[in-house]
Amino acid sequence: MKLFEMKMPLSEALAIAVIGISVVIMILALIAVFIILLSKAVRLVEGLVKKKVPASPAVTPAATQSVPEGINSGDVELIGTDEKTAAVIMAIVSEKCGIPLNRLSFKSVRLMDNDEKGGNK
Amino acid sequence: MEVLYETLLDVTWSQVAMWAIGGLLIYLAIAKEMEPTLLLPMGFGAILVNLPHSGAAGVIEHLFDIGINGHELFPLILFIGIGAMIDFEPLLTNPKLMFFGAAAQFGIFFTLCAASLLGFEINDAASIAIIGAADGPTSIFVAQVLESNYLAPIMVAAYSYMALVPIVQPPIIKLCTTKKERKIKMTYKGKTVSKRTKILFPIIITCIVGLVAPDAVALIGFLMFGNLIRECGVLNSLSETAQKVLANLITIFLGITIASQMKADEFINKETFIIIILGLVAFVVDTFGGVMLAKIMNLFLKEKINPMIGAAGISAFPMSARVVHKLGLEEDNQNFLLMHSIGVNVSGQVASVIAGGLILAFFR
Numbered sequence: 181m182k183l184f185e186m187k188m189p190l191s192e193a194l195a196i197a198v199i200g201i202s203v204v205i206m207i208l209a210l211i212a213v214f215i216i217l218l219s220k221a222v223r224l225v226e227g228l229v230k231k232k233v234p235a236s237p238a239v240t241p242a243a244t245q246s247v248p249e250g251i252n253s254g255d256v257e258l259i260g261t262d263e264k265t266a267a268v269i270m271a272i273v274s275e276k277c278g279i280p281l282n283r284l285s286f287k288s289v290r291l292m293d294n295d296e297k298g299g300n301k
Numbered sequence: 302m303e304v305l306y307e308t309l310l311d312v313t314w315s316q317v318a319m320w321a322i323g324g325l326l327i328y329l330a331i332a333k334e335m336e337p338t339l340l341l342p343m344g345f346g347a348i349l350v351n352l353p354h355s356g357a358a359g360v361i362e363h364l365f366d367i368g369i370n371g372h373e374l375f376p377l378i379l380f381i382g383i384g385a386m387i388d389f390e391p392l393l394t395n396p397k398l399m400f401f402g403a404a405a406q407f408g409i410f411f412t413l414c415a416a417s418l419l420g421f422e423i424n425d426a427a428s429i430a431i432i433g434a435a436d437g438p439t440s441i442f443v444a445q446v447l448e449s450n451y452l453a454p455i456m457v458a459a460y461s462y463m464a465l466v467p468i469v470q471p472p473i474i475k476l477c478t479t480k481k482e483r484k485i486k487m488t489y490k491g492k493t494v495s496k497r498t499k500i501l502f503p504i505i506i507t508c509i510v511g512l513v514a515p516d517a518v519a520l521i522g523f524l525m526f527g528n529l530i531r532e533c534g535v536l537n538s539l540s541e542t543a544q545k546v547l548a549n550l551i552t553i554f555l556g557i558t559i560a561s562q563m564k565a566d567e568f569i570n571k572e573t574f575i576i577i578i579l580g581l582v583a584f585v586v587d588t589f590g591g592v593m594l595a596k597i598m599n600l601f602l603k604e605k606i607n608p609m610i611g612a613a614g615i616s617a618f619p620m621s622a623r624v625v626h627k628l629g630l631e632e633d634n635q636n637f638l639l640m641h642s643i644g645v646n647v648s649g650q651v652a653s654v655i656a657g658g659l660i661l662a663f664f665r
Contacts, residue, residue, distance in 0.1 A: 187426070193417045196663060197410035204656050205403040207513050208648070211506060212396035218505065219393065222497045268637070275639060 260291030311353040315565035322563075323347035326461075335464030338549075339437065339556045343457065346560020361561040368558050373445050375555045376438030377523045382548025383438070383650075384527020385540050387618065389502060391644030392651075394492040398610075398641070400594060402648030405614025406656040407590030408433035408583040413660075416579055421572075425449050427664040429576050432459045433583030434653035435466075435615040439520060441559075443657050447664055453562030454573040458580030463617045469581070470588050470624050474612050477592040482599075483632040485607040489640045499532040510655060516665065517658020524654060587615045591645070606641075613642040616653040622646035 258266050266289040274281045326344030330337035349357045368375040392398055409430045416426035428449035431440050440459040444452045462469060475483075503525035511518040531540045562568075591611030599605050609628055613621045622642035629638040 187420065187422050188417045190414070190418065193414040197414050200410045200413075200656070200659050200663065201403070201407055203514075203659055204406050204652060205400065207510070207655050208399040208403045208652055210513070211509060211651070212399040214505065214509060215393055215396040215399075215502070218501055219494070219498055222495050222501070226495060226497070271637075 256286045257288035257290075259288060261289050265289075308353050313353075313565065315569045316351045316353065318569055319351040319563060319565045320348050322568075323351070323560075326457075329461075329464065336460055338552045339460045339559075340464060342553060342556025343460070343560050343563070346557040347563040349557075350560055350563060351565050358561070358564075361557060364554060364558045365561040368554060369441060369445055373442045373519075375551050375558065376441040376445075377519055379438050379548060379551045379555060380520060380523035381527035381530075382543045382551065383618075384503070384524040384529075385531045385543035386548070387524075387528060387531075387647055387650065389499070389528065389647055390494050391640055392647045393494045393498060393502060394490070395641075395644055398644040399648045399652075400598075401591050401611045401614040401645040402616075402650075402652035403614070404594035404611060405587045405591035405645075405649050406433065406652050408585070408587030408615075409656050409660070411586045412579050412583040415582060419575060419579075422450075424664055425451055427660050428452075428455055429579050430583065431455075431657055431660055432462065432576075432580040433587050433615075434657055435459070435463055435584065435587065435617040435621070436650070436653040436657070437463065437555075439616075439653055439657040441555075442520060443660055446661055451572060451576055453559065453568055454576040455580075456559045457563070458577050461577075462580050462584045463620070466584075466615075466617045466620045467624050469584050470612055470615075470621065471628060473585055473588040474592060474609050474625070474628060477589060477596075478608050480632065482596070482608050483628065484636065485605050486633070486636050487607055487610075487638060487641050488604075489637070496532070496534065500529065503528040503532065506651070510658070514655055514658040514662060516661035517655055520654040520657055521651070524650070584615065588612045591615070607636075607638055610638055610642045610645050613645040614649040614652065616646070616649040618646050618650055619643060621649070 256266060256270075261269075266286075269289055270281065270284070270286055273286075274284055277284075323344040323346075326340045326347065328344075329335045330341035330344060346361060349355060350361055412433050413426055413430035416429045417423065421429060424447040428440075428444035428447050428451065431443040432455060434440060434443075437456070437460050440455055441452070444455045449455065507518065507522050507525045510521045527543050530536045530543055591614035592608050593611070595606050595608035595611035599608065607629065609625045613625045615621050622639065622645070625642040625645075626637070626639040629636040
């Protein structure tokens with residue numbers, strides 16, 4: 181290889197670069213549109229199926245929305261803290277430990293008083 | 302005794318240099334924990350094949366012939382494991398993140414021009430450019446299919462820079478963003494995706510990419526096959542095996558096999574040095590591209606995006622997402638960007654495979 185001895189004209193290289201990145205963007209845009217359509221279609225089909233099936237099990241919508249699939253909400257006792265803060269704390273613990281949330285079990289999330297130190301919760 | 306002297310006298314300075322490079326890779330793997338799964342086998346392999354009259358060279362070359370030379374078996378099988386590890390949910394809940402993955406491939410095409418300008422043959426320039434995909438298996442696959450003469454330096458550069466993401470990316474991100482921009486908080490809506498969508502996603506993506514960029518179908522197909530095993534819900538044992546045992550086994554062989562290409566007489570030259578520099582350029586431009594797209598999008602969006610998440614569009618998964626998350630916390634300890642950056646990072650994985658397929662379509 182001889183340095184700076186071009187094997188392809190700059191104009192051609194630039195054209196390939198522009199076409200290349202444009203095609204990548206176009207394919208990904210196509211996939212993004214497809215994801216949106218797929219999600220809508222699946223939701224529609226699932227909605228139709230649910231309508232046909234008699235609504236026997238009493239499941240509250242709030243519970244189904246807040247708990248992701250495969251994650252057991254369990255019975256976390258919240259003491260002096262709200263659900264949102266508890267969710268953030270649990271997510272941080274999962275991230276820091278490198279253990280997925282569905283494999284962790286939390287017993288309680290408690291706001292500590294200023295004079296309380298340590299405490300392995 | 303004579304044999305011993307002969308072997309000692311046959312040691313060349315370039316072999317000693319390769320021992321030093323091997324030692325450096327092992328040091329980075331152990332002391333700095335930089336991609337130890339690959340840098341350690343590569344480092345040890347570099348020492349192994351550079352011993353005079355090395356008896357190990359034959360077996361390692363055989364591994365290379367069957368695992369990489371023959372239909373790029375190792376990188377493709379590794380993709381099954383990677384696919385099984387990836388959760389596409391953050392991307393499925395927010396598909397517009399796809400665009401960041403695309404923007405962060407800009408380094409590939411910039412480096413293609415740069416390598417071509419520097420005088421590399423077209424197939425070599427394209428193979429060097431793919432270092433910017435920040436994706437080891439894709440780099441190996443493309444360089445091998447294009448029959449590049451610089452497979453070893455390309456692989457070393459690709460894996461080394463992936464390991465160096467926490468060092469390479471933060472200064473570029475900080476240079477491209479203001480403190481105010483880095484403090485932008487993004488709300489996470491926490492939407493869930495149905496199981497049906499998760500199952501259909503890998504199948505249909507394979508079909509779309511296969512129809513639009515057939516050269517990428519081996520890469521995307523194996524990646525999505527691994528993901529389908531994960532998401533189908535009835536193959537948990539296979540999914541665990543793919544994520545752990547299979548990925549680990551292939552990684553062990555891949556690292557030491559790559560080393561077969563690190564022989565002193567082929568590795569120590571000015572081209573290797575230039576490729577290492579070009580690899581760095583590719584990573585820097587990738588990061589720049591992702592951040593800049595986010596900044597441009599912010600001009601039109603009501604709800605602003607933290608431009609740092611654009612940098613996670615390189616497919617160094619999940620390291621790049623973690624880097625962005627940490628930078629967000631550095632600016633504001635309540636700024637949690639992880640879910641957004643993981644989504645961008647996952648889209649980068651898909652984008653890098655598509656870019657690899659395009660490069661193959663252009664230059665095969």
